[in-house]
Amino acid sequence: MKRLLTLLFSCLLITLQAQEKAPPVKVAIIGLTHTHVHWILGRENRGDIEIVGIVEPNKDLAQRYTKQHGYSMDIVFDSMERLMENIQPEAVTAFGTIYNHLEIVEFFAPKGIHVMVEKPLAVSLDHAKKMSALAKKHNIHLLTNYETTWYGSNQKTYDLVHSEKLVGDIRKIVVHDGHRGPKEIGVNDEFLEWLTDPKLNGAGALTDFGCYGANLATWLMKGEKPTSVFAMTATNKPELYPNVDDEATILLQYPKTQVVIQASWNWPISRKDMEVYGVTGQIIADNGSTLRYKLGDDLEEVKLTNLSKETPRDDPFTLLAAVVRGEVALKDTDLTALENNLIVMEILEAAKQSAKSGKVVKLKK
Template sequence: MLSTRSRRWDDTERLSLGMLGVGNIGTVHLKSALTMDDVDVVAAADAVAANRDRAAEAGVDRTYDDYATLLESESLDAAVVALPPFLHADAVERAAENGVDVFVEKPLARSTEEADRMLEVADDAGIAVGVDHTLRYQPDMQGVRTAYEEGRVGHVPHASMTRLNDGPLGRPPATEEPPAWLLDPDAAGGGALIELGVHCFDVLEWLFGDLRVEAATLDRTLEIPVEDAATVLLRAPETGTSITLHCGSYQWEELPEVNTRLRLEGVTGTISNREYEPSNFYASAAAAAVSNVASRVTGDEPDVYGPTFYLQAHHAALADFCGAIREGESPPVDGAVGRRTLELVEHATELAAEDDRELAEPQEAEVST
């Protein structure tokens, strides 16, 4: 199959899409795609039978227990890679063998080295690679960027960002073990910094241009093999902005309504993403849920993205990718962007390790004579 970048669709053609992985985030992408008028979800693959059943119930005609078989058996234009990180490289390579463009869940890879191999394979095959960095698609983040670019607060000497998530064991009391790969640094590529930090690095460079990592600390609040908290000091040379970033996966009983905070301290005022959030986050989500229940009774198509803040962003990111593929263009958030966030993760991790080594080394006491 020729790469979709070698041609453009006409208005009557539909993009044939395959879903590789239909777990938590894969289901989000599946429901996004099912709402798109110019996309056909032709097949889904997942090793877990319950996930395949979920895809079939959502309206997917064919399901597979192996993504490689799906890629070999179906005629696809593009595929969503919603697999654990340790499978991303293999899935992209197999997609490349079949001329299928890919939209890859973040992180793109477990390391820049792995990302380089993936992007080389994709480039050789002429396939497009998009990455699901959805934070920039949230309306609150877009509101911050618009206000900043309009010069509402002038120069911004300092910015701060925090992103939190449920801990790896889920909300207490923890009753089920997480997937084994999630706590395996080799399989996941790391902990909170690669899981949550890549989103933040993407948004901050989207705002301020290239970032430089000045210092970093990693921490474990639980006895697990990966960090569940990270703090990074960054500098944006282009704008002269210093940035403090914290991301963590905590065992909170209830997360904040919106788990990401971004604040720009300008010389004439401040900009916060709080200004652009729904007035009542949970009420908006509840209204969408009630509407969807009613739609099942009436037979109408559920509006799964209604006013539900996060799902709108996932929908917009996938739609942007599919739109670029249809136009024969590179995805707006491409493999180079995904690789860049990994580069920042690695630099922060290296600096944190250097600081740990310095603290561990015995210090010679100075003696005055």
């Protein structure tokens, strides 16, 4: 009897320990000039991460944002070096210029600190390759965050295509992303300054919104690279954007599939939507939570609403914490994964080359 009680107690203890919540992952924010930073500063406390430090040399900006979101200026530092003298984060999130992503990985990777950058992965393919080499050398996770990664409609589209085989083989994907323009929608000066700088942002709308379509296409095509890339860019509002494109159309050709990426700072309304056309039907994801599909001319269109993703894949920072803890292993094809985003950077680099030359750019296998 005593043995049985001891065994039962041991089982209960193991169960309680398993149910005990893991401590939050200590995260530092590097840069505040990307306004997507409000995503992490203003999120509800899920208990999965703890913001332990912020690096931002612009004190006025730091004071505005810490006051807005209820953080102390005591955790704000002028540099990454000063941060590390005072704080030991497990992971960092990059919310500054895309050009700075390489510098952030160069600094934190050798220290074994994981990195999540805001989309796209890097300002150029050269930077991306260096970042990848550092991540692999120092065995850190390097994730890229896109808003569309967390759309339930996009996940359902993927499942309908690949798990349920609803529309047959993919023949065409069309992705629309953008808005009226960063000046027109009133982004703050700190963001606008580098978003319209070809060195710091890599391009204009091509980088800002072209990356979404490249990322989604690479995911839907299960990591397959296109055979060729053709792109046209334009600056339709030179009085507002004299140094970068505000309009970009990118065509990706695969052996039996074509992808059309329309990235624009000229849409009359903000949009992030996607169309997938298969041999036997079509799926249109109108927004983050709604999609429509139709199978053949004579069948009724079906609409699905209130679509969402399950935790931890419903939020960038919840997923980051799960990856850091080893609870989730990313596949190379995943939307946040390094390998997917290296292909994205290859596509964007080819698109810039094509737009400049007016020629189709062939990609190496």
